[in-house]
Amino acid sequence: GQNIDQPTEMTATEGAIxxxxxxxxxxxxxxxxxxQQHAGEAPTFLSYNVLDGLEEKGRFSSFLSRSKGYSYLxxxxxxxxxxxxxxxxxxxxxxxxxxxxxxxxxLTVKP
Amino acid sequence: xxxxxxxxxxxITATGQRVTLRCSPRSGDLSVYWYQQSLDQGLQFLIQxxxxxxxxxxxxxxxxSAQQFPDLHSELNLSSLELGxxxxxxxxSSPRRSNTEAFFGQGTRLTVV
Numbered sequence: 408g409q410n411i412d413q414p415t416e417m418t419a420t421e422g423a424i425x426x427x428x429x430x431x432x433x434x435x436x437x438x439x440x441x442x443q444q445h446a447g448e449a450p451t452f453l454s455y456n457v458l459d460g461l462e463e464k465g466r467f468s469s470f471l472s473r474s475k476g477y478s479y480l481x482x483x484x485x486x487x488x489x490x491x492x493x494x495x496x497x498x499x500x501x502x503x504x505x506x507x508x509x510x511x512x513x514l515t516v517k518p
Numbered sequence: 519x520x521x522x523x524x525x526x527x528x529x530i531t532a533t534g535q536r537v538t539l540r541c542s543p544r545s546g547d548l549s550v551y552w553y554q555q556s557l558d559q560g561l562q563f564l565i566q567x568x569x570x571x572x573x574x575x576x577x578x579x580x581x582x583s584a585q586q587f588p589d590l591h592s593e594l595n596l597s598s599l600e601l602g603x604x605x606x607x608x609x610x611s612s613p614r615r616s617n618t619e620a621f622f623g624q625g626t627r628l629t630v631v
Binding site: 438447448449450451452455494496498499502503504505506507508509510511 | 520549551560561562563566568573574575576606608615616617618619620621622623624625
């Protein structure tokens with residue numbers, strides 16, 4: 408099975424940098440996703456990591472360490488619109504269509 | 519707009535009833551995924567169809583079933599509804615079997631009263 412842990416809530420200031428951590432214990436691993444979800448809306452894809460290291464995409468970066476079962480999402484130059492829930496999801500080793508999601512981290516950006 | 523269309527957007531029904539949720543994937547996408555998101559359980563993968571065939575199954579209850587039609591749209595049928603089935607139901611689609619490039623629809627909010 409899959410067990411995914413993320414902090415429940417985080418608060419940060421506009422313009423700052425925030426790091427959201429995700430740890431996982433899984434019976435298999437075939438990649439890790441990060442999604443952003445505003446309240447009542449659909450999740451939107453942010454990043455995908457399957458190899459160790461850092462993937463950068465604009466203000467957002469995602470890091471993966473498979474040996475440690477650890478990932479983080481780094482958000483730079485925070486904006487008010489970044490207030491949302493951030494979901495970490497691990498894809499099944501045996502099935503590329505199936506992912507297990509963490510409960511999400513609710514990020515509040517304050518002025 | 520992700521290109522994935524779900525109908526209806528909102529649905530209120532009574533316990534014991536049966537409902538059908540509909541999903542039209544993005545043009546050209548062969549895979550459709552269904553997810554349930556409730557307040558106490560987060561986002562849960564239910565089932566995946568690829569080109570008309572069931573491809574992967576998650577924690578989908580026996581009271582729930584799904585299918586994908588030849589035109590690639592999909593329906594999720596929920597029967598003998600219980601209060602605990604109240605949730606947001608999302609559909610996502612991707613061009614291949616893998617969910618790496620999956621995009622989500624806006625969801626159907628189901629309320630069971």
